[in-house]
Amino acid sequence: MKNLARILAVSCAVAAMHSQADGLDDFISSLDEVSTDAEDATGGLSSLDDRKEEKPSAKADGSKPFYLMPFCRNLEGKAEAMIPGKAWEAVQEGKYYPLGTRYRTVGSSSRLKIVFGFDSEVSIVGEASFGTIAMAPGEKSRAITLVSGTISVKVPNNLSEGLFSVNAPGFVACNLAGESSYSYARSGDGDEAVVSCVTKSLSVKGRNFEIPSMRAANKVRIVTSQDHLVSAIYGISGDIMTRLDQGRILVKDYGTGASKEEDKVLDWKLSPNSTVRIHRAVPALGEAMAVTVMTFDERSNLRNRCAFAEKVVQVNSGELGPASKKDREELAKRAADMTDTGDATATEEDVPVEEEAATVSE
Numbered sequence: 610m611k612n613l614a615r616i617l618a619v620s621c622a623v624a625a626m627h628s629q630a631d632g633l634d635d636f637i638s639s640l641d642e643v644s645t646d647a648e649d650a651t652g653g654l655s656s657l658d659d660r661k662e663e664k665p666s667a668k669a670d671g672s673k674p675f676y677l678m679p680f681c682r683n684l685e686g687k688a689e690a691m692i693p694g695k696a697w698e699a700v701q702e703g704k705y706y707p708l709g710t711r712y713r714t715v716g717s718s719s720r721l722k723i724v725f726g727f728d729s730e731v732s733i734v735g736e737a738s739f740g741t742i743a744m745a746p747g748e749k750s751r752a753i754t755l756v757s758g759t760i761s762v763k764v765p766n767n768l769s770e771g772l773f774s775v776n777a778p779g780f781v782a783c784n785l786a787g788e789s790s791y792s793y794a795r796s797g798d799g800d801e802a803v804v805s806c807v808t809k810s811l812s813v814k815g816r817n818f819e820i821p822s823m824r825a826a827n828k829v830r831i832v833t834s835q836d837h838l839v840s841a842i843y844g845i846s847g848d849i850m851t852r853l854d855q856g857r858i859l860v861k862d863y864g865t866g867a868s869k870e871e872d873k874v875l876d877w878k879l880s881p882n883s884t885v886r887i888h889r890a891v892p893a894l895g896e897a898m899a900v901t902v903m904t905f906d907e908r909s910n911l912r913n914r915c916a917f918a919e920k921v922v923q924v925n926s927g928e929l930g931p932a933s934k935k936d937r938e939e940l941a942k943r944a945a946d947m948t949d950t951g952d953a954t955a956t957e958e959d960v961p962v963e964e965e966a967a968t969v970s971e
Contacts, residue, residue, distance in 0.1 A: 674765070674772055675726035675751050678705040679741065682730070686719030688712065693743070709743035711756070725751050729773070732761045742776070752776060755793035755802065763788045766809050777802050779833030779840055780815035787825075799834040803845070815840060817854040817887050817900055817919075820879075823847075829879065840887040844879040851877050853885060853902050856917025856925035870922050875902070875913060882907040897921045 681688075681702050688700040693709040700712065700721065714721050714733050721733040729751075731739065737758020744750065752774045753762075764773050766787050775782040775791055778800055782791070787809025793802045804813060806823040813820040813829070818840065820829070827847035833840050842851065855873040862868070877885065884905040889898050897918040904913040918924035 673726075674749065674768060675729060676705075676724070678707055679710075679723050679725045679751075680705040681721070682724045683720065683722040685721075687715040688719055688721045688733075689715065706741075707743075708741050708751075711738065711740035713738035713756070714758075725773075727765070729764045729768075730762075732763070733758065734761070735759065750774070755791055757793060757795070759790060759792040761788065761790045761807075777831075777833075779837065780804075780813050780831055782811050782813050784810070784812040786810050797835070799832065799836075799839075801830065801832045803828065803830050805846075817889075817902060818842060818885065819852045820849055821852060823849060838889045838891075840885075842879065842885040844881050844883045846881060849879045851879050851885060853877055853887075853904070853913075854900065854917075854919075855902065855915045855927075856900070857920055857922045858925060858927075859922050873925075875904075875915070877904050877913065880907060884909070892918065895921075897924070899924075 681700050681704055684700055684702050689697045689712070690700045690706055691697045691711045692707060697713075706723075712721065712723060712733075714736055717735050719733070719736065722730055723732075724730045731753060733739075735758060737760055738756035739760050740754045740756060742752040742754060744752075750772045753760075754776045762773070762775060762785060764785050764787070768786055770784040773783075773785045775785070775789075777791075777793060780802070782789070782804055788807040789811050790805045790807060791802060792805075794800065804811075804823070805828045806825060808825050810825075811823050813823065813831075815831070816837075823829070824847065827849050828845040829849060830843040830845055831840070832843070853875045855875050857870050858873045859868050860871050879885065886903045886905070888901045888903075890900075892899050895918075897920060899916070899918050901914065901916045903911060903915075906912050916926040
């Protein structure tokens, strides 16, 4: 740009033959300043790609975290995109795609990177597929849906909560910050996903369960049945706190005598090889789903079990007592000691299987 400006300036000056030597130098110098200002304003010829990416007005300060439409920054191998209302077509580098588009790669050597905004992108290595979710005009948040394979997500570490989410039939990963990855597969029995928090944090929400915060190196496996009546959460890496529904209970204020309904939860530490199983059933009467929540430790021993009807305070068993004869006898002995009856030889018939006990929290 500078050399071109100099050549034009010299040509004009020589052709005119009006300028003195000092005047010519001043003229060329002034043109240099003009050309430098122009390069600063446009970014020069070498920054056309950067200007193309900045066109949707995403900003690094977080005020506009995402572009109006995502675009393909990098493609290796073969990948296809399906724009809403159209058939599958080959993905083109640098092309912007509307929200609601679905992407898939073909072949284990394929690589695809879709950019959503400043430092926000979704990457595929190998064969996988995901879709973007259409948003209302002016909506700041973005969301994707898992379809198959493994994808990686990167968003700014300081991204505000609720602005990016990853959806699957049995759960939604939300409040993403930093890097995370998701492996997803469907089968005839339902689907299975592995959620990995790589660097910063994320949350997971599903029916009757929630993981408020996964941290770096935390990993869980979530299995959902095809009819969505069974969910299983398995700990793989890290000690992850989960919040499990335990139905609705009636809480009495002894000061005022008034009672109010509250949702009860169990805080359970999901360690590697421990499990949470949630079973749901459609009741014969009414619309409230019948739910049983069970937790198992690393040795597959049942630690908690609670049965209830969703949002119905009248149907809640509370934490169910131990099931084995030995555990029930120990419970009867402790109860006898507390009441000072001296009856420490209670048998299986003395303690009902469904006797309510205090909630056990891990």
